[in-house]
Amino acid sequence: MNKTEDIFNNAKNEVQKLWDNQNELSNFVKFPDNLILKNIKSKKVPITNRLLNWKNNINTNHKDVHLAISALSPYAKWEQGYDEKDVGNDFLNKYGFFELIGPTGHYETSEMALYVNFLDKNAYYPWHNHEAEELYFIVSGKAKFECEDQDIEILSSTKTRLHKSFQPHAITTIENQVLSFVIWKNKFENVSKIVKR
Numbered sequence: 001m002n003k004t005e006d007i008f009n010n011a012k013n014e015v016q017k018l019w020d021n022q023n024e025l026s027n028f029v030k031f032p033d034n035l036i037l038k039n040i041k042s043k044k045v046p047i048t049n050r051l052l053n054w055k056n057n058i059n060t061n062h063k064d065v066h067l068a069i070s071a072l073s074p075y076a077k078w079e080q081g082y083d084e085k086d087v088g089n090d091f092l093n094k095y096g097f098f099e100l101i102g103p104t105g106h107y108e109t110s111e112m113a114l115y116v117n118f119l120d121k122n123a124y125y126p127w128h129n130h131e132a133e134e135l136y137f138i139v140s141g142k143a144k145f146e147c148e149d150q151d152i153e154i155l156s157s158t159k160t161r162l163h164k165s166f167q168p169h170a171i172t173t174i175e176n177q178v179l180s181f182v183i184w185k186n187k188f189e190n191v192s193k194i195v196k197r
């Protein structure tokens, strides 16, 4: 194995351990068997190096997971998912995700999708929705979650939040950045869209 493969496999193993220990994750969707690393070209976004350099003040119960994902940052195919006209330039300087596991992920499977999601401090992720059922799992940091028909909640490490199919939600950060896993199941072919409220 080369160095990049080691870094990916270490991250995958840390995620799998998390699944073994966190019922909210394993009850939401089974961790896929036999994941094979694909050769996908890395792509950077403005926050790629911010996650790579986030090694202190992690605010986490899952330090090994955080550090494994942080180390992966320069090798991942980062995406932003939205157009500037819909979300604004400030948001695109503070937000990025990559598909670690999924139909088009670094580890390919059709059973689920796991996106690594980073949102910098002082950011507002506008109201959006999607067909997939979604579970957020906070790895590190903190953010305010708003959702139609749910109470507003500040989530920190280990906390989860479920979004039903097409249920609109928004995320705000203030003094903390946030690293989360966003897990999709059922109908994850269609991407997320910004919604007017």
Ligand SMILES: [Fe+2]
Pocket: 129, 130, 134, 163, 169, 192
């Ligand atoms: Fe979502």
